[in-house]
Amino acid sequence: MRQRKRSILAATAAAALVFLGSAGPANAIANGDPVEPGRYAFSVKLTMTGIPTANGGKRNSACSGALIAPQWVITAGHCFRDQNGVRVERPVADSTLATIGRTDLTNTERGQELEIVAVRQSSTADVSLAKLAEPVRGVRPIRVGRTAPQAGDILRVTGYGSTTSVNPAPVTWLRTGKMEVVALSDSVTQVKGQSPQADTTPCPYDSGGPFFVERGKRPPLLVAVVSNGPSCPHDSIENAARVDNLASWVSQVTH
Numbered sequence: 001m002r003q004r005k006r007s008i009l010a011a012t013a014a015a016a017l018v019f020l021g022s023a024g025p026a027n028a029i030a031n032g033d034p035v036e037p038g039r040y041a042f043s044v045k046l047t048m049t050g051i052p053t054a055n056g057g058k059r060n061s062a063c064s065g066a067l068i069a070p071q072w073v074i075t076a077g078h079c080f081r082d083q084n085g086v087r088v089e090r091p092v093a094d095s096t097l098a099t100i101g102r103t104d105l106t107n108t109e110r111g112q113e114l115e116i117v118a119v120r121q122s123s124t125a126d127v128s129l130a131k132l133a134e135p136v137r138g139v140r141p142i143r144v145g146r147t148a149p150q151a152g153d154i155l156r157v158t159g160y161g162s163t164t165s166v167n168p169a170p171v172t173w174l175r176t177g178k179m180e181v182v183a184l185s186d187s188v189t190q191v192k193g194q195s196p197q198a199d200t201t202p203c204p205y206d207s208g209g210p211f212f213v214e215r216g217k218r219p220p221l222l223v224a225v226v227s228n229g230p231s232c233p234h235d236s237i238e239n240a241a242r243v244d245n246l247a248s249w250v251s252q253v254t255h
């Protein structure tokens with residue numbers, strides 16, 4: 001199946017694009033589950049409005065991510081690309097808005113919305129760090145793990161993306177699923193769907209969503225972020241951008 005970046009960008013000639021997302025917990029990560037309100041509050045929705053295109057127009061897009069420090073979000077590196085498709089260390093859209101701590105995006109009484117004001121790109125993986133205009137209050141960041149996952153480990157992923165690659169649109173309710181680690185390289189953690197179904201997988205607009213290890217009553221640890229894979233849903237291999245070996249860089253940038 002065709003490989004492609006998860007943040008499929010629906011190009012438009014106008015600056016505005018209407019996302020036809022679900023109004024409730026009916027969609028997102030393909031064949032995943034709706035997240036209970038308030039759980040995995042470190043999950044982040046990134047909404048990009050007015051991204052320049054090579055033909056002089058504008059397009060809109062969205063990514064997912066995770067709060068890793070009071071003023072920093074981790075996401076996919078390709079979520080910040082210029083009109084030539086080159087990853088850059090700056091917000092490229094007229095507005096890049098991070099929504100944090102809001103399971104249901106339609107419930108504006110919960111969570112916070114902050115602009116992204118700066119970007120740092122990893123030199124070795126499809127990973128970027130996005131700085132918020134001010135620190136987030138009342139949401140516990142997820143910690144970046146320093147131990148590599150092993151084949152057979154089960155990771156949980158969250159995201160605000162679509163449920164299909166066909167006419168994809170981001171949705172308004174955070175979704176989650178589990179995937180199994182298949183193999184590891186210096187920059188990629190390969191995973192496949194595990195539950196609720198064998199074809200539970202990230203979809204467009206899930207780019208940058210966190211893959212993390214759950215540890216019972218202890219806080220979860222982040223080990224990778226959504227990068228790319230086949231058209232979704234699928235039961236093939238998904239390539240997640242590894243972050244456990246970027247922990248020192250993350251710490252340098254965010255402190």
